[in-house]
Amino acid sequence: MSLIVTGTIGIDNVQTETxxxxxxxxxxCAYFSAAASxxxxxxxxxxxxxxxxxxxxxTLQSFQKISTEGLEVRSEGKTFAWxxxxxxxxxxxxxxxxxxxxxxxxxxxxxxxxxxxxxxFLANTHPAEQLRLLGEFPDCRLxxxxxxxxxxxxxxxxxxxxxxxxxxxxxxxSEAHQLTGIRNAISAGRKILDxxxxxxxxxxxxxxxxxxxxxxLATLPAYPAEAEQVVDPTGAGDSFxxxxxxxxxxxxxxxxxxxxxxxxxxxVTASFTIEAFSLNRLAGLSRRxxxxxxxxxxxxxxxx
Amino acid sequence: MSLIVTGTIGIDNVQTETxxxxxxxxxxCAYFSAAASxxxxxxxxxxxxxxxxxxxxxTLQSFQKISTEGLEVRSEGKTFAWxxxxxxxxxxxxxxxxxxxxxxxxxxxxxxxxxxxxxxFLANTHPAEQLRLLGEFPDCRLxxxxxxxxxxxxxxxxxxxxxxxxxxxxxxxSEAHQLTGIRNAISAGRKILDxxxxxxxxxxxxxxxxxxxxxxLATLPAYPAEAEQVVDPTGAGDSFxxxxxxxxxxxxxxxxxxxxxxxxxxxVTASFTIEAFSLNRLAGLSRRxxxxxxxxxxxxxxxx
Numbered sequence: 001m002s003l004i005v006t007g008t009i010g011i012d013n014v015q016t017e018t019x020x021x022x023x024x025x026x027x028x029c030a031y032f033s034a035a036a037s038x039x040x041x042x043x044x045x046x047x048x049x050x051x052x053x054x055x056x057x058x059t060l061q062s063f064q065k066i067s068t069e070g071l072e073v074r075s076e077g078k079t080f081a082w083x084x085x086x087x088x089x090x091x092x093x094x095x096x097x098x099x100x101x102x103x104x105x106x107x108x109x110x111x112x113x114x115x116x117x118x119x120x121f122l123a124n125t126h127p128a129e130q131l132r133l134l135g136e137f138p139d140c141r142l143x144x145x146x147x148x149x150x151x152x153x154x155x156x157x158x159x160x161x162x163x164x165x166x167x168x169x170x171x172x173x174s175e176a177h178q179l180t181g182i183r184n185a186i187s188a189g190r191k192i193l194d195x196x197x198x199x200x201x202x203x204x205x206x207x208x209x210x211x212x213x214x215x216x217l218a219t220l221p222a223y224p225a226e227a228e229q230v231v232d233p234t235g236a237g238d239s240f241x242x243x244x245x246x247x248x249x250x251x252x253x254x255x256x257x258x259x260x261x262x263x264x265x266x267x268v269t270a271s272f273t274i275e276a277f278s279l280n281r282l283a284g285l286s287r288r289x290x291x292x293x294x295x296x297x298x299x300x301x302x303x304x
Numbered sequence: 305m306s307l308i309v310t311g312t313i314g315i316d317n318v319q320t321e322t323x324x325x326x327x328x329x330x331x332x333c334a335y336f337s338a339a340a341s342x343x344x345x346x347x348x349x350x351x352x353x354x355x356x357x358x359x360x361x362x363t364l365q366s367f368q369k370i371s372t373e374g375l376e377v378r379s380e381g382k383t384f385a386w387x388x389x390x391x392x393x394x395x396x397x398x399x400x401x402x403x404x405x406x407x408x409x410x411x412x413x414x415x416x417x418x419x420x421x422x423x424x425f426l427a428n429t430h431p432a433e434q435l436r437l438l439g440e441f442p443d444c445r446l447x448x449x450x451x452x453x454x455x456x457x458x459x460x461x462x463x464x465x466x467x468x469x470x471x472x473x474x475x476x477x478s479e480a481h482q483l484t485g486i487r488n489a490i491s492a493g494r495k496i497l498d499x500x501x502x503x504x505x506x507x508x509x510x511x512x513x514x515x516x517x518x519x520x521l522a523t524l525p526a527y528p529a530e531a532e533q534v535v536d537p538t539g540a541g542d543s544f545x546x547x548x549x550x551x552x553x554x555x556x557x558x559x560x561x562x563x564x565x566x567x568x569x570x571x572v573t574a575s576f577t578i579e580a581f582s583l584n585r586l587a588g589l590s591r592r593x594x595x596x597x598x599x600x601x602x603x604x605x606x607x608x
Contacts, residue, residue, distance in 0.1 A: 089487055183393055184510075184531035207511035208525055217604050219525040221512055227488035261608020298607050300521050303598075304565020 001141065003249040004043040004114055005032045005242070006133045007123025008103055009052070009071070013083035013096070014234055014277055024278035025056040027080060028123035028146070031235035032242035034282045035269045037065035038290055039246030043117060045070040045133070047108040049077035049101050062283055070111050077102040090233050091205055110136040119249045121241060122166070124148050127158040134165060142254045144168035146241060152178050163196040167254070170201045170241050185210050186217065199259060201244070203237055209263055215256040220263050223271035223297050232277045236270045239282070243269035268294045305445065307553040308347040308418055309336045309546070310437045311427025312407055313356070313375070317387035317400070318538055318581055328582035329360040331384060332427035332450070335539035336546035338586045339573045341369035342594055343550030347421060349374040349437070351412040353381035353405050366587055374415050381406040394537050395509055414440040423553045425545060426470070428452050431462040438469060446558045448472035450545060456482050467500040471558070474505045474545050489514050490521065503563060505548070507541055515567055519560040524567050527575035527601050536581045540574045543586070547573035572598045 012026030078101035189212025316330030382405035493516025548570035
């Protein structure tokens with residue numbers, strides 16, 4: 001099964017209580033692809049501007065299973081840029097600025113050789129755009145989308161239309177609450193199933209995640225990271241989704257048990273992402289390290 | 305191993321968004337003992353006043369493995385009473401009133417036949433009182449205490465003295481943060497180990513719990529309850545502790561693996577407590593139902 005992700009490549013500025021970085025590689029597509037590439041080949045569709053640094057391309061290309069043919073460079077345009085600041089409580093962040101750049105222009109074209117992709121992940125963007133992109137993949141067997149509070153707020157109808165077309169939705173607990181009016185993550189997930197998808201993954205950050213699926217329910221804690229292991233949470237959600245979808249593609253199955261197992265791979269892979277800024281920890285990471293941490297996670301989350 | 309709990313028996317008024325009850329059986333000792341009794345015989349040391357309703361005694365005595373010889377009735381005194389109100393977000397509650405009654409008087413005596421208790425749970429009260437009670441059990445092999453924000457605030461020295469004498473501490477995540485100044489539950493737990501205990505259980509309510517132990521780390525999600533299953537969270541923490549300690553006593557082992565397994569029994573038992581007000585769901589519950597739900601919990605929290 002061939003996995004493709006559509007989303008953004010960004011140039012990020014990130015501040016935490018103790019450190020800051022400027023002009024680093026970010027964006028949903030970058031984190032997703034890097035994480036997925038430990039499990040399966042992954043194709044990306046995204047656009048960058050003429051200002052996109054060569055070293056960011058080198059970083060992406062250092063992940064051997066990422067195909068970048070769908071990365072469109074627009075020499076006259078500007079790359080999507082984002083600045084964020086985390087509070088002492090790393091679960092809370094402020095957006096300092098957002099410069100849409102090429103993201104405001106026409107969406108990137110899907111290369112002809114990518115049209116046979118069978119697993120499609122639509123990273124967060126306007127749901128009308130996600131719906132249009134989904135139409136580009138006639139062989140799609142599993143379509144999963146991410147969304148965010150902004151679209152729930154200002155594009156509710158388009159989001160409803162999207163929900164009628166996708167198999168799975170991935171979103172944060174606060175977003176699940178906003179979309180359904182229900183605080184309880186599992187009940188909110190059930191309500192979302194009524195809107196179309198056959199499964200919903202509700203991400204709870206440091207508190208783990210739940211999977212609400214027509215065939216069952218799954219719940220996992222986060223990987224138990226110590227405070228000093230958490231350097232920068234940026235990209236944790238996209239890395240989680242990338243590893244999750246990567247595992248599903250590699251398993252070549254889309255049933256409940258496969259998705260449940262995929263949650264754990266997402267959890268473990270995202271636990272590396274947050275250990276450094278940008279893709280610094282994922283770059284150079286080995287599948288063996290991921291497997292070792294999975295063993296630790298299994299031991300810690302074992303039910304007697 | 306003989307398990308004993310020292311704490312309060314209360315008369316509770318509880319309001320939620322959709323229902324309210326008045327004058328129901330509550331208190332840490334009641335919830336703890338009821339939950340523990342599904343696993344092992346449990347002794348209780350607590351005092352009530354002359355106003356304590358006969359039906360509350362009947363309810364307690366309906367749990368076959370609870371010994372109430374340490375339940376002291378003071379005909380001139382008043383039973384501890386508490387009123388609380390949950391907000392729409394069931395994780396938040398306001399205390400409406402607290403009438404200490406007999407809890408303000410001399411503590412109840414420990415019956416001579418209870419002095420050989422080998423597993424002691426000191427439910428939440430002033431840490432100086434917990435320390436004194438601990439001294440009543442010369443054969444104690446495992447001492448575990450609960451505490452709360454009030455004592456961290458106003459009795460820090462006494463709490464420090466207690467921490468030097470106990471094997472385990474059970475507390476909420478907000479209390480762990482308050483005690484250590486560290487938000488991360490695992491790092492906070494490590495800091496508490498430096499203060500004396502050999503293990504700490506940090507309870508995170510709907511987000512599960514973590515165990516920080518010199519021999520390892522454990523993390524569990526909560527049982528995945530739907531919104532309509534959560535009627536009244538009162539007593540969830542005490543029920544969790546009761547079933548946890550009950551499992552440890554029944555297993556007759558105090559090592560890391562036993563405590564890790566005990567967390568899951570605590571989680572599952574507490575998930576019944578919150579399905580009704582007071583002990584209404586635990587009363588009449590069978591061990592078979594607990595075991596069945598444990599199977600469901602294992603399936604939901606399975607790591608692929």
